[in-house]
Amino acid sequence: MNDVIESHAFLNEAPLSKQDFEAAIRAVGAERYHDKHPFHKLLHGGKLNKDQVRAWALNRYCYQEAVPRKDAAFMSRAHDRELRREWIHRIHDHDGLGDEAGGIERWLVLTDGLGLPRDYVISRRGALPATKFAVEAYVRYVVEQPLVVAVASSLTELFAPAIHRERIAGMLENYDFVDDHVMAYFKRRLSQAPRDADFALEYIKQNALSRPEQEACIEAVRFKCDVLWAQLDALHHAYVTPGVIPPGAYQPGQSFP
Numbered sequence: 001m002n003d004v005i006e007s008h009a010f011l012n013e014a015p016l017s018k019q020d021f022e023a024a025i026r027a028v029g030a031e032r033y034h035d036k037h038p039f040h041k042l043l044h045g046g047k048l049n050k051d052q053v054r055a056w057a058l059n060r061y062c063y064q065e066a067v068p069r070k071d072a073a074f075m076s077r078a079h080d081r082e083l084r085r086e087w088i089h090r091i092h093d094h095d096g097l098g099d100e101a102g103g104i105e106r107w108l109v110l111t112d113g114l115g116l117p118r119d120y121v122i123s124r125r126g127a128l129p130a131t132k133f134a135v136e137a138y139v140r141y142v143v144e145q146p147l148v149v150a151v152a153s154s155l156t157e158l159f160a161p162a163i164h165r166e167r168i169a170g171m172l173e174n175y176d177f178v179d180d181h182v183m184a185y186f187k188r189r190l191s192q193a194p195r196d197a198d199f200a201l202e203y204i205k206q207n208a209l210s211r212p213e214q215e216a217c218i219e220a221v222r223f224k225c226d227v228l229w230a231q232l233d234a235l236h237h238a239y240v241t242p243g244v245i246p247p248g249a250y251q252p253g254q255s256f257p
Helices: 002-006 018-032 038-044 050-077 081-095 103-113 118-123 129-144 147-158 160-174 184-207 211-239
Strands: none
Touching: 018 147, 018 184, 018 211, 038 050, 038 160, 038 211, 050 081, 050 103, 050 118, 050 129, 050 147, 050 211, 081 103, 081 184, 103 118, 103 184, 129 147, 129 211, 147 160, 147 184, 147 211, 160 184
């Protein structure tokens, strides 16, 4: 895979300065982050009904569940003990450790509050096919790419706090079936995401030393934005317009045993 980087079109160009490299990473978020997607505008603006919010939470669980799996896959490839010591707290953040329940549990509190049975959510049976394909593509990307590129793919966390703040305020204001308790996941990520992003950004600035490596890292952030955007495309197509829900996916008004 390193050969792919070295054959990149930027092979003969000088590396970007660390400042310009960071600016290029941040520019990807300004252009492509999924806070700009129409589905999020509807979600945060109170324009969705409860079934549509349920569909979002159900599908987003697939992504939440995949995060510690991709982090474990990343760690299995890292020979640097200090890198593993830093990275492992991401798994603890999501899966929990000791008395700390973790982000996945907090997400299940959200789906509980929306009236979705836990076993149904965890099974992922009702998730959209496109959601599952997009999420697994991200896991595979982290498995296959050079470590520095895999780290860069996590850098959408740079842009996450703003969308979390918007989501907390918008959903609490606009939906009577949402309260502080079910929004706990997002409140916790306001402190976790910046910590993780700061480490990952510094890591790639120190370890992506050639221009092709830097460009591959920038492309990794684009890829991750595409993964997030694709999930919202699928939700919008199925549950907003044209409203074509694939067989087996969650149906509005669906009853559970």
